[in-house]
Amino acid sequence: MRERSPVIGVVRVPILETQRLKLREFSEDDLDDLAAMVADEDQMTFYPRPKTRAEASAWISRNLVQYKKYGFGFWLIESLATSGFLGYCGIRPLALEGASEIEIGWHTKKESWNQGIATEAAMAARDLAFRRFGVLRLVAIIHPDHIASRRVAENIGMHDERTTILDEDYPAVIYAVERS
DSSP states (O other): OEEOOOOOSSOOOOSEEOSSEEEEOOOGGGHHHHHHHHHOTGGGTTSSSOOOHHHHHHHHHHHHHHHHHHSOOEEEEEETTTOOEEEEEEEEEEEETTEEEEEEEEEEOGGGTTTTHHHHHHHHHHHHHHHTSOOOEEEEEEOTTOHHHHHHHHHTTOEEEEEEEETTTEEEEEEEEEOO
16 A cells, blocks of 8 residues: 655645555545435435435535544545546544544445445555554444445454444444554
């Protein structure tokens, strides 16, 4: 994994590269790709509902603020071979049931499912969180029925910590991993 520092401006320098992927900061120019992914019902099966273009834009804006405030957020996953949009993965601060946590999350386009993309990106984001940002613990919030996402969490060394209900009606398994 090659790690880089982000550059502000038009040049999109990757946060990191793996064997097949580049993780980089989102920009407003990425709205079409993100909006298409989060509007698709198949790709949003384990979310409360698909998202609108406006919600996708607001999500990018929140990440841009997080990049400036914390140095991290959710990053765009791009194919090294094609430069194509594959989804997103990254870390962000989160208040979870009254506790301050750092969440790790991933979401890939259905054309990328079952290729190890989410696991490769999540492993790289986990390592970056621990090494560069000094994070001591990461959590992932996963719908209990989302077997593929649960498998990603387990593949990156996370363990099932507890089951809970969030936002009054969203069942979730909380996975966690601590820096060794």
